[in-house]
Amino acid sequence: MNAVEIRNVTKRFGAVTAVDDLSLDVPTGSVYGFIGPNGSGKTTTLRMIMSIFYPDSGSIRVLGQERHEAAMDRVGYLPEERGLYRKMKVRDVLRFYGRLKNGGDVNGDVDRWLERLGLADWADKRVEALSKGMSQKVQFIAAIAHRPELVILDEPFTGLDPVNLDVLQEAVLELRAAGSTVIFSTHDMSTAEAMCDFVFMIFQGRKVLDGTLADVQDRYGTDTIRVRIEGDATRLQGIPGVERLTDRGQLQELRLESGADSQEVLGAIMSRARVTHFELGRPSLHDIFVRIAGPEAEEASDA
C-alpha cells in the first residue's frame, strides 16, 4: 500500500517545465526524503501532492484517493513559505489550523505537542513574541496536531539551531513510529542519510535517484577513498587512477576511475605524504548529489 502514487506527472509554468514525466511511489509508514538543488521541482511536486497545483498531465493518488482533495484533511502540510498570524495567540492559531483540518477538537493534541516541544509557557503569548526557532516549532505543530496519516514537510529543518534540530528530528521519527508516512525535502544530505528510509532526487524536473540509501549508493559502487595526511593537500594532485580530488579541509576525498585499483592508489598516496587516516567506502549522499547536480555534471552535460 502506497501513501502517495505519482504517475507520469508533468507540470509546466509557461515555457518552463518544472516537473517532467515523474512517477514515484511513497510506501505507507516510510520516511521519504526529497532532495535536489533549488528550482529543481521539489516544491512543485509537493504542492501537486497537496492539490495546490494541478498537474498538466499524469495522475496523483494520495491515501488511495484519486480526487485527493478528499484526502486533504488526513494530510499535514508544512510549506517552505510558511507563516503564522502574528497578532494571534500561539494556542489560538494552532487550534484554528487544526479546526480547518478536521473541524473537531484538536485542543488536547495542541497542548500535548506544545508541552512536548517545550512551548507550553508560550501558549498564551502572541506569535509575534516568538523567536524564529520557536515559531518554526509552532508551525510544525500546526502541520501535525490533527494526527495526519501523511505528513509533508518542505524544508522543515532549515535555519534551526542544533538543539531545536534534534527536537524536531525526534518528533518526525515519533510520527513515523505512530504510523504516519512522512515526506520531507531537505538540502542537508546528512539529515537525509540519517533519517530517510527512501531518498528521491529530482534534478531539472526529472527523477534522477529513487530508492533506499543503500540502493542509491550501490549504483555508484565502492569508489571513494577518504584520507587524512600530514602536510599540504596539493601533494595528492595527479595520482594515476584518481578521477577527482576534493579537498575537504581536514579530509581529502579521492574518487577512483572505474577499474582503478584502490591499493595502488593508496601506495601512491603513501609515497607522497604521511597518512594518518584511510577509508575506502561508498560515496556519501552529498557526493552523489554533487556528482549529479554540481558544476562537473553541468560541464559533462554541456559537452
Place this chain on the structure above:
Amino acid sequence: MRKALFVAIRDYNAAVRTKGFLIGLLFVPIMFGGVFIVMKLTEGQGDTTDRRIAVVDHTGVVAPALIEAAERRNESELYDEETGKKVKPAYLMHIVPPNDTDMAAQRLELSDKVRAGELFAFLEIGRDVLDPGDDGDAFRIAYYSENPAFDDTRHWLTSPINDRIRSLRLAEADLDKDTVERLTRWMSVEGLGLLSVDEDTGEVRGGEQDNTAAVLLMPYAMMMLMFILIMAAVGTLVTAIMEEKGQRIAEVLLGSVRPTQLMAGKLLGAIGVSLTMVTIYMLAGVFVAGQVEASDLIPYDALPWFAVYGLAALFMFGAIALALGSACTDPKESQSLMMPMWFLIALPMFVWVPVVKEPVGGLATWLSLIPIYTPMIMLIRIASPVTIPAWQPWAGLVGVILFTAISVWTAGRIFRVGILMQGKPPRITEILRWAVRG
C-alpha cells in the same frame, strides 16, 4: 462550507477585536459630524468683551438713532435668559465729529486707536446717504476694523442704519411708512411636495412644505452608509490578504482549504465586519433621529433596497479587492493598485449633488445603471423625494447581480494564482491572463 466559516470567523474576530476597528468606527462620525459639533459647542463661546465703536456721521442725523438701537440691544440681548451668562459683547458707540478739512488724517488717527485697542472699530456715514448723488465717496457707509470680513458687528449695523435712513427718506418724500411697506412687500416662491391619496383613509394629503434636510440629508446619509459599508469590507480584505501574503500564511491555509473556500471565507468575514459597522451606525442614526424628533425623515421604503444593493456591493467590491489584493506582494504595491479602485468607488461622492438635484436627469439615470455605481447612485435616487421609473431599481439590481457573479468568478481565478505569488508583482496583462485561463 464549514471550513469557509472557520476562516470567516477568524477574519471577523481579527478585524473586529482590534483598536483599529474602534478607532475606525469613531473616525467616520467624528469626521463628518465634527464640524457641526464644533460649531454647536463654540456657539456663544465667542469674545464677549465690550466693543467701543466710534461713529463719524457726516449727515448728523443717522448716528443718534444708531446709538439708541445699540443701547436697546445692550439691554436685551447680552445675557442668556436661562443661565444669566453673558453671551454677547455690548456695543458702546460714541459720536466723533467729522474733521472735514482732513478726513484722511482723521481716519488714520482712528485706525491707530483701533490698533492700540482703544477702539474696536469705527464707522463713517457718508454725507449723501439720504439722497444719493454722483459723489461715490459721500454716498457710502464704511466700517473700519482689524478683521472686517468676519465681523458680527458690521452685520448687525446694517439693519438699524438702513431702518433709520429709510424712515428719513420716507419722511422727506412725505410718504407713510406702513403704506410703503405694504406696497413693496417681498414675496418668495415656496417649494412644496406633490399631493397624493392616502391608501388607508382615501384622503388627499401632501403639498406640505418641502424639507430641505430630507431632500439632501437622507440621500447623502444613505450614500455615506453605503460607502462606509464598502470601505470597511474592502479595507478588512486587503489588510487580511496582505498579512497572509506578507507573513507567508496563504500556502499554510491552502494546505487545508481550497482557494474557493478560502476566498468565500474571507468574503464572508469582511462582510460580517462591515455589516457590524453599518448596523452600529444605523442604530445610532435611528436613535439620534428619535432624539431630535426627526424619525419621520428616515426613508423606510428605501431600506430594503439599501439591504439588497449593499449585500451585492459587498460581494462585488469584495471580490475585486480580493483579486487585486492577491495579485500584490506588499502593502505599498497594494496601495498603488487599489488607488484606481478607490477612485471608482468614491466617484458618487463627487456627483451626488447633481444627482439629488435631478434624480431623473440623464447623468443620474445612466450612472445609476452602471453596475459598480448602481448601489450608491440608485440608492440616492430612491431616497430622494422624486419618483423614479419603477423599472430602474430592478434593472439596476439585475445588472448588479450579473456583474457581481462575473466579478466573483473572475476574482476566484485570479485569487487562485495570485495568492501564491511572491516577489515581482504581476503586470495587469498577466492578471488578465490568469482571469481568462484560470
